[in-house]
Amino acid sequence: xxxxxxxxxxxxxxxFGQPIxxxxxxxLKAKASDVVDVSLNxxxxxxxxxxxxxxxxxxxxxxxxxxxxxxxxIVVKSxxxxxxxxxxxxxxxxxxxxxSQPGWNLIVTTTEKKSGESTRVWARTGTPQASGGVxxxxxxxxxxxxxxxxxxxxxxxxxxxxxxxxxxxxxIEHSGKKKED
Amino acid sequence: MPEEFDIERELRRALRxxxxxxxxxxxxxxxxxxxxxxxxxxxxxxxxxxxxxLLVPMGVxxxxxxxxxxxxxxxxxLITALRITGKTLxxxxxxxxxxxxxxxxx
Numbered sequence: 001x002x003x004x005x006x007x008x009x010x011x012x013x014x015x016f017g018q019p020i021x022x023x024x025x026x027x028l029k030a031k032a033s034d035v036v037d038v039s040l041n042x043x044x045x046x047x048x049x050x051x052x053x054x055x056x057x058x059x060x061x062x063x064x065x066x067x068x069x070x071x072x073x074i075v076v077k078s079x080x081x082x083x084x085x086x087x088x089x090x091x092x093x094x095x096x097x098x099x100s101q102p103g104w105n106l107i108v109t110t111t112e113k114k115s116g117e118s119t120r121v122w123a124r125t126g127t128p129q130a131s132g133g134v135x136x137x138x139x140x141x142x143x144x145x146x147x148x149x150x151x152x153x154x155x156x157x158x159x160x161x162x163x164x165x166x167x168x169x170x171x172i173e174h175s176g177k178k179k180e181d
Numbered sequence: 182m183p184e185e186f187d188i189e190r191e192l193r194r195a196l197r198x199x200x201x202x203x204x205x206x207x208x209x210x211x212x213x214x215x216x217x218x219x220x221x222x223x224x225x226x227x228x229x230x231x232x233x234x235l236l237v238p239m240g241v242x243x244x245x246x247x248x249x250x251x252x253x254x255x256x257x258x259l260i261t262a263l264r265i266t267g268k269t270l271x272x273x274x275x276x277x278x279x280x281x282x283x284x285x286x287x
Contacts, residue, residue, distance in 0.1 A: 135233030
């Protein structure tokens, strides 16, 4: 018993550091017309940010600031459907149940019956074992989005990136230089 | 009694002129050193070198292209993830504000 306790305590930081995994999304993926499933760890965030443009006041600079400021990982699972009612409230509640893990506190819940939109936001305070972060479950009749962002960052900085455009046209050159078209 | 060893006679016998065999010239020509690139093994080595010199840069270019595609993919995923996150947080904020407005808290 004591041995199991030691193993559990030793594995706790590792488990806390793992990105969110939601089971049972295959059905939604199959029914969605557009799926985005992205999971980027710290190294990938840095690599991605390294190949953005070099402007100081543009979106690329905002992204770099966010990542250099302490963002550690981001997971985004987004499903767009062609018609309403593709997913059920039961499926939504099951996803919410999986997102509501120990250490994550539900801080925002919104439900709009008229539009059929709802939001749940969980937050985790940083500890020596695990970094702080935020989880969002946003549901609309034709769209379902699951987000987990871990690390130190300002939510308003993330909000500012809603309109990211135009920085995709950056030519990556492996001589160490990046050239904007 | 054994025959007495006559060194002079033995030397003369050993050094006597001997006619070469009839095919000696052909044998000599055949054993003459042939240029490296004319030998089958040499040609094979040159062909192998050419292939290596062509394939190695092609491999390096292919590897760089693969790295570039991977980096572009990560960059695109990063932009997509942040755009969706930003958009979702904006919507969340709007919903919270609407909800508070309905309750008359603002």
